Amino acid sequence: MAGLHKKFAFFGLLKLWMLMPVSSRGPVYTPPNVERVTDQFRRISVSQGYNVFYGGSNVHLTNNGTSADLILDKSSGSGLVSKNRYYYGFFSAAMKLPAGFTSGIVTAFYLSNQDLFPHNHDEIDFELLGHEKRRQWVLQTNLYGNGSVGTGREEKFYLWFDPTQAFHEYSILWNNHHIVFLVDNVPVREVIHNGAISSAYPSKPMSAYVTIWDGSKWATHGGKYPVNYSYAPFATSLRGIEMEGCIRENSAACSKRSVSSLDPVDGQEFAKLSQLQTTGLEWARGKHMFYSYCQDKSRYKVLPPECTTAK
Ligand SMILES: *[C@@H]1O[C@H](CO)[C@@H](O)[C@H](O)[C@H]1NC(C)=O
Numbered sequence: 001m002a003g004l005h006k007k008f009a010f011f012g013l014l015k016l017w018m019l020m021p022v023s024s025r026g027p028v029y030t031p032p033n034v035e036r037v038t039d040q041f042r043r044i045s046v047s048q049g050y051n052v053f054y055g056g057s058n059v060h061l062t063n064n065g066t067s068a069d070l071i072l073d074k075s076s077g078s079g080l081v082s083k084n085r086y087y088y089g090f091f092s093a094a095m096k097l098p099a100g101f102t103s104g105i106v107t108a109f110y111l112s113n114q115d116l117f118p119h120n121h122d123e124i125d126f127e128l129l130g131h132e133k134r135r136q137w138v139l140q141t142n143l144y145g146n147g148s149v150g151t152g153r154e155e156k157f158y159l160w161f162d163p164t165q166a167f168h169e170y171s172i173l174w175n176n177h178h179i180v181f182l183v184d185n186v187p188v189r190e191v192i193h194n195g196a197i198s199s200a201y202p203s204k205p206m207s208a209y210v211t212i213w214d215g216s217k218w219a220t221h222g223g224k225y226p227v228n229y230s231y232a233p234f235a236t237s238l239r240g241i242e243m244e245g246c247i248r249e250n251s252a253a254c255s256k257r258s259v260s261s262l263d264p265v266d267g268q269e270f271a272k273l274s275q276l277q278t279t280g281l282e283w284a285r286g287k288h289m290f291y292s293y294c295q296d297k298s299r300y301k302v303l304p305p306e307c308t309t310a311k
Pocket residue numbers: 045064065
């Protein structure tokens with residue numbers, strides 16, 4: 001009897017656990033202390049920095065344009081594109097992702113110039129991938145340079161917080177020295193601009209985008225779990241925008257003149273990671289990264305050169 005009781009108690013608890021939101025289940029991770037990069041730049045409103053990219057009726061500006069909700073429903077996803085193009089810069093947004101059943105959904109915060117350079121475009125991506133039941137949102141980072149679309153440079157992480165419960169900051173620092181992806185100011189990835197990656201290093205002006213869209217074909221377990229619109233609408237909320245860079249409509253103007261004098265992230269403090277940032281980077285990668293293209297030998301018989309070059 002006692003055994004039977006225990007068994008019921010166990011399944012009862014299991015059931016309770018399965019009904020609990022993901023947030024309350026996982027262990028709580030506290031990241032190491034790092035400098036705040038995001039307080040060094042001016043905050044702008046969403047409407048100051050961005051225009052509607054697509055799905056206009058699903059872009060809802062809130063608080064007089066300071067913030068916005070980007071909606072995905074059966075009719076459309078939605079997106080914003082920066083009013084300016086930037087050649088190097090700092091790009092940040094605080095985002096809160098849709099809660100509940102979100103398989104197949106992609107929220108992307110990224111830089112691209114595919115519209116201007118369809119055959120040799122550059123791109124720097126944060127992609128947040130929705131999940132099936134009992135899993136968590138996945139953070140994916142990626143980049144392309146000068147049309148290197150044949151080589152995916154993805155890395156994937158589980159976040160150390162529940163991104164649906166509060167706003168968290170996702171930031172990209174891009175200059176001639178390196179590209180740094182930061183989450184709540186903790187660097188999760190650094191791409192150093194060295195000889196090994198030079199031909200694939202993003203080196204032309206880009207626009208900044210924020211989008212929510214249906215990635216049913218690939219986003220969750222390679223497409224096994226598509227978007228289920230009985231849970232729609234899905235909303236990603238956005239605020240705390242920072243966007244500072246060398247603004248040029250004409251790519252030649254930025255690259256031919258000294259970028260340094262125009263580039264707000266060219267200072268010594270942006271040239272390399274600090275000791276605290278390096279500690280944060282190692283913590284994020286050691287504890288939370290679960291995929292790196294540099295370790296994917298079944299995909300790359302010969303790993304891309306930057307994977308095997310000592311930094
Ligand atoms: C709303 O935004 C506009 C332009 O961004 C600004 O001029 C105006 O003062 C703002 N209104 C309020 C109530 O903050």
